[in-house]
Amino acid sequence: MHAGGGISRDFRAARHASQDWSRRDWLAPARALARRTRTIAVTVAFLLGTVEPSAVLAAPPAGTVAGIAKDALERPVPGAQMRLESGDGQVVGRTTADDQGRFEFTGVEPGTYAVVGEKEGFETSTSVVTVSESAGATADLTLASKQPLDVAVLAKRLEEARMSIQPRIGASTYDITSQAVQNQPGGQNNGLNQVLLQAPGVNQDSSSQGSIHVRNEHANVQYRVNGVILPEGVSLFSTGTGLSPRFASSIDLITGALPAEYGLRTSGIVDIQTKNGAFDPGGYVGMYGGSFSWLQPSFEYGGSQGRLNYYGTGSYLQNGIGISPATPNGPIHDDTRQGFGFGYLEYVLNSTSKVSAIFGTFVGHFQIPNAPGATPVFTVNGISDFDSTKVNENQLEQNYYAVLSYLKAEQDFTFRLSTFLRYSNLRFSPDPLADLMFNGIAQQYFRSNTAGGVQAEGSYKLTDTNTVRAGLIISAEGTGLQTTSSVLPTQDGVQTSDTPFNIFQSTPKIGSTYSVYAQDEWRILPNLTINGGLRFDAYLAYRDEWQISPRLAATWTPFPTTTVHAGFARYFTPPPLIFTPTSTFERFVDTSAAPEVTKNATIKAERAYYLDAGVIQQIIPGLKVGVDGYYKWATNLLDDGQFGAPIVLTPFNYKQGYNWGVEITTSLNLGGFTAYGNLALAQQQAKRVETAQSLFSQDDLNFIYDHYIHTDHSQFLTASAGVSYLWKQTRFSVDMLAGSGLRATVNTPNDSTVPAYQQVNLGITQQFKLGPLGGFEARFDIINVANNNYLIRNGTGIGVFTTQFGPPRGFFAGLKKIF
Numbered sequence: 174m175h176a177g178g179g180i181s182r183d184f185r186a187a188r189h190a191s192q193d194w195s196r197r198d199w200l201a202p203a204r205a206l207a208r209r210t211r212t213i214a215v216t217v218a219f220l221l222g223t224v225e226p227s228a229v230l231a232a233p234p235a236g237t238v239a240g241i242a243k244d245a246l247e248r249p250v251p252g253a254q255m256r257l258e259s260g261d262g263q264v265v266g267r268t269t270a271d272d273q274g275r276f277e278f279t280g281v282e283p284g285t286y287a288v289v290g291e292k293e294g295f296e297t298s299t300s301v302v303t304v305s306e307s308a309g310a311t312a313d314l315t316l317a318s319k320q321p322l323d324v325a326v327l328a329k330r331l332e333e334a335r336m337s338i339q340p341r342i343g344a345s346t347y348d349i350t351s352q353a354v355q356n357q358p359g360g361q362n363n364g365l366n367q368v369l370l371q372a373p374g375v376n377q378d379s380s381s382q383g384s385i386h387v388r389n390e391h392a393n394v395q396y397r398v399n400g401v402i403l404p405e406g407v408s409l410f411s412t413g414t415g416l417s418p419r420f421a422s423s424i425d426l427i428t429g430a431l432p433a434e435y436g437l438r439t440s441g442i443v444d445i446q447t448k449n450g451a452f453d454p455g456g457y458v459g460m461y462g463g464s465f466s467w468l469q470p471s472f473e474y475g476g477s478q479g480r481l482n483y484y485g486t487g488s489y490l491q492n493g494i495g496i497s498p499a500t501p502n503g504p505i506h507d508d509t510r511q512g513f514g515f516g517y518l519e520y521v522l523n524s525t526s527k528v529s530a531i532f533g534t535f536v537g538h539f540q541i542p543n544a545p546g547a548t549p550v551f552t553v554n555g556i557s558d559f560d561s562t563k564v565n566e567n568q569l570e571q572n573y574y575a576v577l578s579y580l581k582a583e584q585d586f587t588f589r590l591s592t593f594l595r596y597s598n599l600r601f602s603p604d605p606l607a608d609l610m611f612n613g614i615a616q617q618y619f620r621s622n623t624a625g626g627v628q629a630e631g632s633y634k635l636t637d638t639n640t641v642r643a644g645l646i647i648s649a650e651g652t653g654l655q656t657t658s659s660v661l662p663t664q665d666g667v668q669t670s671d672t673p674f675n676i677f678q679s680t681p682k683i684g685s686t687y688s689v690y691a692q693d694e695w696r697i698l699p700n701l702t703i704n705g706g707l708r709f710d711a712y713l714a715y716r717d718e719w720q721i722s723p724r725l726a727a728t729w730t731p732f733p734t735t736t737v738h739a740g741f742a743r744y745f746t747p748p749p750l751i752f753t754p755t756s757t758f759e760r761f762v763d764t765s766a767a768p769e770v771t772k773n774a775t776i777k778a779e780r781a782y783y784l785d786a787g788v789i790q791q792i793i794p795g796l797k798v799g800v801d802g803y804y805k806w807a808t809n810l811l812d813d814g815q816f817g818a819p820i821v822l823t824p825f826n827y828k829q830g831y832n833w834g835v836e837i838t839t840s841l842n843l844g845g846f847t848a849y850g851n852l853a854l855a856q857q858q859a860k861r862v863e864t865a866q867s868l869f870s871q872d873d874l875n876f877i878y879d880h881y882i883h884t885d886h887s888q889f890l891t892a893s894a895g896v897s898y899l900w901k902q903t904r905f906s907v908d909m910l911a912g913s914g915l916r917a918t919v920n921t922p923n924d925s926t927v928p929a930y931q932q933v934n935l936g937i938t939q940q941f942k943l944g945p946l947g948g949f950e951a952r953f954d955i956i957n958v959a960n961n962n963y964l965i966r967n968g969t970g971i972g973v974f975t976t977q978f979g980p981p982r983g984f985f986a987g988l989k990k991i992f
Contacts, residue, residue: 233309240312249274334582342704343726343740356897358936373851387441395438404624415535429785430740433690433706450475451482463985497977499542531576541566549610588631613765624650684714712747720745734791746779781807805832830859845899930963948991
């Protein structure tokens with residue numbers, strides 16, 4: 174989709190397949206069935222890594238030498254002059270490569286020969302072959318061009334090969350291009366969460382740097398860069414633990430019944446394809462700022478040097494609205510300072526392989542917003558009164574990651590091996606006096622996490638209609654938590670002294686995950702493709718758990734303008750190690766931080782069944798409409814809540830839960846006019862808290878035990894829309910968010926919600942040139958035009974005890990110097 178949440182690439186792929194309908198072999202399915210035994214054998218060999226791809230290629234008949242003449246970019250070299258020489262140097266045959274670079278010699282006697290290819294502008298290439306009594310020989314020649322290698326073309330071909338490893342058959346994919354990001358009011362200066370709100374079924378939580386919910390699930394989103402999994406980081410206020418839309422050439426949100434290569438985090442896969450200096454050389458330096466003391470300088474630059482392609486970007490942000498305000502008329506104590514950096518390097522080794530490296534960092538300092546009117550609960554050192562607008566709590570988040578990948582792409586075989594590493598930490602600094610008075614605990618909190626692993630995946634094209642894929646992902650992580658908790662002594666819940674004392678705890682933990690999958694993509698009819706697979710996941714941490722998960726999906730194109738998809742998936746979702754509670758509560762007995770409930774069962778992995786089906790229809794050229802429906806049934810449904818003074822999330826399980834939803838999405842692209850619109854109706858309900866019960870009150874546990882409740886992040890109606898129009902060098906854009914509101918209560922049968930909300934944003938960008946200074950881009954944005962300072966959360970519910978409002982109206986302007 175061009176102006177926002179996009180529609181699956183499966184539509185385009187299936188459309189091309191349907192256009193070839195009349196040229197297809199209608200007996201191919203029958204012959205494919207006869208080849209199933211060979212397919213299974215080759216698949217097993219591929220998974221074991223004991224058979225080279227070329228081992229399954231059939232040799233030409235006896236007396237024949239055949240092959241293809243191609244250049245270093247794997248393109249055919251038509252008109253190449255081919256000759257066959259015997260061992261004594263005699264020419265025994267001549268021919269010319271056809272338009273596809275193919276050539277053939279027939280009537281060749283058994284023996285050893287040299288196949289020589291020549292063409293003006295290319296180096297001569299030679300291949301030695303042996304013809305036996307029973308079989309001929311193949312000789313694929315690569316003629317090196319005497320002109321400089323077109324590295325950009327080669328890099329593009331390798332990138333397309335990489336993406337073919339991870340199909341999305343049966344899933345719902347929404348494409349957000351870099352141009353769509355730029356068209357949005359705020360453009361690349363927005364956070365990743367604000368960009369993802371362009372997709373259907375995505376609703377917001379906190380309005381600034383907070384989380385998103387995909388199809389009414391809390392967290393359970395996996396972030397990838399160029400298809401490589403990034404381990405979860407310790408973060409709350411930076412979506413994707415510090416990822417930015419600034420470095421994205423496209424952002425794909427993949428949901429629904431996912432193919433077997435996707436697992437562990439399954440409500441949504443956010444796959445960011447990076448910019449590459451080989452395709453878009455140049456860059457900019459810019460400044461953006463406005464209301465709330467907003468100041469945001471940034472830069473990016475990319476290019477090529479020989480076979481090396483590079484790209485880098487960075488930005489700094491400071492403002493007075495770092496987190497969602499706790500007050501309706503603007504933030505109090507909400508300053509933030511954030512730094513972001515990203516780099517991509519790619520070296521093309523040859524026509525079939527490359528290595529690449531990714532580096533990224535995010536550092537964010539956040540003040541925790543305050544609200545007036547709170548009344549202290551405890552007396553500390555003789556003090557019983559405190560102005561709640563003067564509380565001084567702060568949080569520091571840091572994330573650093575690196576990825577190194579090797580890609581090999583032969584004609585029918587593609588393989589990639591990647592290794593990844595991430596370090597992150599979070600430090601919460603309380604206001605010692607105020608936190609004790611209001612909360613009964615002032616906790617210095619430091620959590621760090623180091624995670625790394627390998628991801629090996631490959632695909633092999635057995636026939637024109639059949640492709641097998643397999644992969645192995647192994648990761649390990651270690652997390653450490655140190656807390657120093659200042660508390661007050663109590664007896665039977667009554668404060669017995671106003672002198673605080675400290676409790677120190679340190680609880681490290683190591684965990685690991687192991688995943689392996691195999692799947693088979695089979696085009697059983699020219700317009701019908703199925704993809705079936707199995708996935709095995711094991712999680713070794715607080716519990717040792719595992720599951721074998723089948724996946725089955727199909728894409729059908731009954732007409733060139735219509736695509737239907739459907740799928741089934743079994744999911745296994747382990748709890749996030751980085752936020753799983755590790756503290757013990759025995760030391761807090763008879764203190765102001767003693768939990769009401771002492772039961773604290775160990776967190777479990779969620780297990781779920783998922784069904785998804787949808788249709789995409791092209792109404793007219795440029796206009797598409799999609800409808801998608803889904804249903805999920807889960808046991809040990811995972812959820813998260815913010816239960817303590819530190820602003821971190823803590824996971825727990827419901828015994829069972831379900832999701833259902835319907836999404837409608839449209840996109841329109843007519844030259845300089847683009848538009849999108851999304852509407853989602855959805856619901857998630859759950860009952861009976863199964864683990865981490867000490868986080869809850871006994872009343873809430875009793876009610877949830879017998880009643881299904883709406884989860885805190887469940888919103889019945891979510892809508893988004895946007896329009897963009899380019900007139901000469903000026904682009905006008907408007908987008909909108911709307912929702913029916915998140916849940917506000919627990920102990921009522923229907924779970925009331927906060928009021929419905931709407932937010933409209935406007936943007937104008939202008940490109941121009943200033944003589945010898947070159948190109949510039951200016952922009953002006955108004956966020957929340959109507960100043961609808963709506964309520965996101967009211968501070969009640971399960972695990973959310975802070976009030977959060979949407980952003981007040983803001984005016985922003987920016988200027989870029991484009992290179």
